[in-house]
Amino acid sequence: MYTIQIIGAGYTGTKIAEFFVAKKQKVFALTRSPEKARLFSEQGIQPMIADLTLPETLIQIPPAHFVVICPAPDTVAPPSAAAPQPRNTEAAYEAIYLKGIGHYLNAIRRNPKPLMIVYLSSTGVWQDQTGDFFDETVSPEPRSAQARILVEAEKQILNCGMPAAVLRLSGIYGPGRNRLQAFREKKWPLATGDRWMNLMHVEDIAAAMPVFFKNAKEGEIYLGTDDEPVLCSTLAEWLAEKTETSSSFQFDSHLPATGRRLKNTKLKALGISLKYPTFREGYQQFLSE
DSSP states (O other): OOOOESSSSHHHHHHHHHHHHHTTTTTEESSSSSHHHHHHHHHOOEEEEEOOOOOGGTTOOOOOOOOEEOOOOOBOOOOTTTOOOTSSSSHHHHIIIIIIIIHHHHGGGGGOOOSSSEEEEEGOOOOOOSOEEETTSSSOOOOOHHHHHHHHHHHHHHHHSOEEEEEOOEEETTTBBBSSHHHTOOOOEEEEEEBEEEEEEHHHHHHHHHHHHHOTTTTOEEEEEOOOOOOOOHHHHHHHHHHTTTOOOOOOTTSSOOOEEEEOOHHHHHTTOSOOOOOHHHHHHHHHH
């Protein structure tokens, strides 16, 4: 039995924790919420009540064979602020992705080294919007503070002195997080121009973890995305056909499609196979529910 530690048990982290519990592994998940801790315990996940932004709460972090780091920024309310800042501010990003993860890495240095630390990063490190094909060989050129912090967070993980690799995830979707309801309510897409989307089903992310733990190379960055980038217009047309509704979305054909098209060749070379290789298999799951 291996011990798996999930640092940031939000939507994706919780799915990964549930996957390993089902595989009879010992799973710890970090949370600040006593209520969420209670729910984790009911699922067979051992909660660690701590706060990445408060290093004194991380003193008792137990050792683990494998670690998945996937926190998300929370609202931040500095003493001088009249109201909490949104989670996508520079301060929120820095508090979690740099200082918070740094606190965690320092805390576990007293433990035996894990066999592998996997950091779930974001393809938001790239800001090119010209529809080009991208893979891991394309260097990020961050133009926003948030993107810069994401790149720095990756470097912090890879230079931590422990076995570590980065998995940059594209648009995560799955049960409870997809565009079907927004489509039915005609609330998506909002832009007039077409756009390339890159997706990865949350179940495929979770199922990829054991292979990633075993085969990913230390210090390497991998792209986590499915086999087929898709245009917003293509997904909207497919959903209209499958739901037998008329799509009210109009895309300006005179505007070039923006976004990026991502390749998963390096990820698949690890031996990872996808249950949902394209949006079609993934969204069919929701249509049949």
